[in-house]
Amino acid sequence: MAESHLSLRLARTWRSFVKPSICNRCLQTRRTLASQASAPQGQRDAELEEASSLGGAPDAGSGSPVRDFDPLKVPRSRKRQLVPSRYQFRSPKYYRGPLHPHQPPPPSDPASREFVPGPFSTPRLEQTYHNIIAPDFMTMCYQHTPPGFRAPQKGARLRPWIGDSPYFRNRPLRGPRGGDVLRLLRKPITFRNIPMIERVTVHSFVKGALSGGSGYIHVAGMALQAITNHRVMTHEARTNEANWGIIKGKTVSMTVDLKGEDMYHFLGKLINVVLPRIKDWNGVRATTGDNSGNLTFGLDPESVATFPEIETNYDAYPGKMIPGLHITIHTTATCDKDARLLLQQVGIPFYGKVVD
Amino acid sequence: MAPRSRGAKRIADALGFSTPKNHVCLSCRQSLALTRPQRGYASAATAKATVEAPPITQLSPDGPEASPVPQPIFTIKAGVVLSRPPLITPDPHPFETAYYLYQRRLNERLVLPFTQYFYYKRGTPAFEQWRTKRQARGGAATRDIGKYNAYTDEAWNDEVLEGDETGAPSKIVEQLIADEGRAEEFTGTGDPKFAGLKRRTEADEKNDQRSLERSLSRTLYLLVKNKKVAGQSQDESDFWKFPSGTIIGHEGLKQAAQRILFSSLGENMNTFFVGNHPVGHYVARFASPRPGPPPQMTTETSKASDSALLKQEVAQQPDQHPSLVNGEKTFFMKARIMAGQPSLAASQDQDIEDFRWLSKDEIEKAVHPDYWVKVKNMLATQ
Numbered sequence: 001m002a003e004s005h006l007s008l009r010l011a012r013t014w015r016s017f018v019k020p021s022i023c024n025r026c027l028q029t030r031r032t033l034a035s036q037a038s039a040p041q042g043q044r045d046a047e048l049e050e051a052s053s054l055g056g057a058p059d060a061g062s063g064s065p066v067r068d069f070d071p072l073k074v075p076r077s078r079k080r081q082l083v084p085s086r087y088q089f090r091s092p093k094y095y096r097g098p099l100h101p102h103q104p105p106p107p108s109d110p111a112s113r114e115f116v117p118g119p120f121s122t123p124r125l126e127q128t129y130h131n132i133i134a135p136d137f138m139t140m141c142y143q144h145t146p147p148g149f150r151a152p153q154k155g156a157r158l159r160p161w162i163g164d165s166p167y168f169r170n171r172p173l174r175g176p177r178g179g180d181v182l183r184l185l186r187k188p189i190t191f192r193n194i195p196m197i198e199r200v201t202v203h204s205f206v207k208g209a210l211s212g213g214s215g216y217i218h219v220a221g222m223a224l225q226a227i228t229n230h231r232v233m234t235h236e237a238r239t240n241e242a243n244w245g246i247i248k249g250k251t252v253s254m255t256v257d258l259k260g261e262d263m264y265h266f267l268g269k270l271i272n273v274v275l276p277r278i279k280d281w282n283g284v285r286a287t288t289g290d291n292s293g294n295l296t297f298g299l300d301p302e303s304v305a306t307f308p309e310i311e312t313n314y315d316a317y318p319g320k321m322i323p324g325l326h327i328t329i330h331t332t333a334t335c336d337k338d339a340r341l342l343l344q345q346v347g348i349p350f351y352g353k354v355v356d
Numbered sequence: 357m358a359p360r361s362r363g364a365k366r367i368a369d370a371l372g373f374s375t376p377k378n379h380v381c382l383s384c385r386q387s388l389a390l391t392r393p394q395r396g397y398a399s400a401a402t403a404k405a406t407v408e409a410p411p412i413t414q415l416s417p418d419g420p421e422a423s424p425v426p427q428p429i430f431t432i433k434a435g436v437v438l439s440r441p442p443l444i445t446p447d448p449h450p451f452e453t454a455y456y457l458y459q460r461r462l463n464e465r466l467v468l469p470f471t472q473y474f475y476y477k478r479g480t481p482a483f484e485q486w487r488t489k490r491q492a493r494g495g496a497a498t499r500d501i502g503k504y505n506a507y508t509d510e511a512w513n514d515e516v517l518e519g520d521e522t523g524a525p526s527k528i529v530e531q532l533i534a535d536e537g538r539a540e541e542f543t544g545t546g547d548p549k550f551a552g553l554k555r556r557t558e559a560d561e562k563n564d565q566r567s568l569e570r571s572l573s574r575t576l577y578l579l580v581k582n583k584k585v586a587g588q589s590q591d592e593s594d595f596w597k598f599p600s601g602t603i604i605g606h607e608g609l610k611q612a613a614q615r616i617l618f619s620s621l622g623e624n625m626n627t628f629f630v631g632n633h634p635v636g637h638y639v640a641r642f643a644s645p646r647p648g649p650p651p652q653m654t655t656e657t658s659k660a661s662d663s664a665l666l667k668q669e670v671a672q673q674p675d676q677h678p679s680l681v682n683g684e685k686t687f688f689m690k691a692r693i694m695a696g697q698p699s700l701a702a703s704q705d706q707d708i709e710d711f712r713w714l715s716k717d718e719i720e721k722a723v724h725p726d727y728w729v730k731v732k733n734m735l736a737t738q
Contacts, residue, residue, distance in 0.1 A: 117463040
């Protein structure tokens with residue numbers, strides 16, 4: 001044991017004689033300019049192709065086989081149709097377990113029944129987030145601590161039951177003082193946890209449907225589908241509410257949950273087209289939020305009608321039937337302050353008293 | 357590690373107790389100490405018993421007893437990384453273009469058909485126009501997938517061939533504008549094919565690096581060229597740097613950065629400083645000590661420390677406080693430009709000769725390699 005320690009130490013000393021200036025650990029983890037430059041010249045990976053297939057074939061002239069290739073030539077010249085049972089793959093309709101010989105392809109395969117195509121574009125807002133907003137957010141929220149800093153330890157948020165009572169044994173821990181709600185913790189912002197917009201829920205409570213028949217529901221569904229590019233999910237009333245005229249089991253509202261590309265396109269239209277055209281609009285009230293980084297605001301029917309998809313085809317929607325909306329923006333921020341900062345950078349203004 | 361123990365380490369280093377051959381840098385040593393493997397219970401117990409240095413819970417400047425060893429003296433400077441964010445989206449990679457077109461064509465095969473009677477009433481001129489245009493597209497409802505009909509027997513043939521420009525964004529924009537047929541209303545002096553919209557401007561063609569209209573899809577950073585200092589051998593690449601200047605008195609970094617930017621390049625700029633913290637720093641050590649600016653002095657006894665000397669002391673013993681500095685440290689503040697341009701005519705700083713707006717790649721070529729290594733990580737790739 002001791003001998004190996006000695007030899008290790010000797011070896012380490014010898015190594016440091018050879019390369020005295022750089023720390024060994026750094027040598028492993030950091031790549032220097034010199035090592036970067038020397039690495040590709042040393043040996044080439046045999047499996048990597050030299051040229052990109054996207055750049056075009058080297059001899060792709062007008063008379064080359066690459067340019068003149070016609071994929072329809074052979075199928076059109078065929079006298080008889082190919083046997084569908086042999087040449088057309090059909091994914092099994094039901095999954096019959098892992099031991100069944102006929103397994104469905106994964107959902108990412110276009111031949112799968114569950115395949116959903118997309119994405120179709122890189123939204124401008126998404127690129128702006130990654131190039132401009134996220135680095136700026138990190139700069140604004142940076143908090144400096146000297147090297148060796150250790151934050152003072154805080155007590156556990158859930159408290160044990162202390163006492164002689166036999167009922168305290170194995171009892172679930174008590175909630176924090178001053179209320180039973182465990183708020184989300186705000187961790188210091190680093191490059192790993194910069195808040196971003198996670199999803200957007202568009203919700204519409206169709207008041208007209210309570211008395212005016214199902215037409216309102218259909219129109220609201222079409223309008224929401226047009227502006228969000230998604231099918232809506234309808235919701236029925238769960239209880240009778242005589243004051244509001246709500247009857248149990250009747251469809252009263254609809255929501256759309258947006259993520260990814262559709263979400264960014266929707267927000268882009270909202271921020272660049274719809275919100276700037278609202279007359280006498282101060283912005284979103286700053287008191288909005290659920291204390292965990294999800295902010296909601298509403299749009300009236302006149303503003304919803306200014307979405308480009310509805311505006312170009314305004315006549316197709318019966319008058320006074322376009323619904324108002326509630327838009328909830330779910331962010332990965334753990335407090336409303338961060339979420340507000342993010343949305344301000346994205347381009348949504350806030351007004352009024354700020355409550356944190 | 358507490359500042360005090362750091363001072364002790366410095367002393368040990370200076371006296372030669374720690375061998376430079378077994379050198380492990382400070383940051384590594386800290387992370388090693390954090391990730392030290394679990395030891396036996398006995399050694400853990402003894403480790404518990406020894407008194408640990410108290411953790412730092414707030415910033416505390418080194419006291420007067422911090423270290424007797426002469427520390428190198430640095431001039432503290434504030435720099436400004438003034439940038440113009442990208443104005444347009446970047447050109448997509450050819451693979452991106454091909455992938456998106458393929459996905460759009462797959463989508464056309466899988467989605468419910470376009471409900472044309474909801475958007476175009478039968479028998480109206482708009483309906484007739486829509487029908488003729490749709491026929492010209494080979495029956496496709498969407499306008500961004502080229503000539504492709506998903507409802508025919510040959511719908512499987514959904515891949516574009518080599519050299520086909522169907523999915524290229526410029527092609528799609530061109531087709532949309534031609535489809536609308538109102539390009540002349542919006543085209544000023546530009547190309548009517550794109551309704552006057554441009555991705556490359558005149559400044560791009562001329563490579564006018566003083567213009568903010570250049571490289572619209574990249575972040576541009578302001579670099580200034582300093583004049584040659586007499587008596588120093590300097591390379592061409594030594595001159596190009598971010599605007600920077602020495603901090604005066606008790607001003608903060610952001611305040612100093614604002615003052616330096618406006619005094620050196622004129623006030624004809626609408627800028628916004630992002631945050632109050634620096635985004636990077638650059639340390640330059642001179643080959644031999646140079647005369648620097650006079651040391652920071654104060655008349656208040658309460659504020660006196662190593663960094664801020666008492667005026668009375670300096671007056672009594674002028675030879676004890678020579679104003680020689682061993683180097684300079686520049687802390688960079690991040691800023692964005694909204695409008696305006698720097699002007700050399702309005703500059704109060706005589707050291708600046710020229711300025712340029714450069715993207716990250718161009719900065720690499722313009723500045724000194726040592727400077728580039730320190731500066732590159734605070735610049736955006738796009």
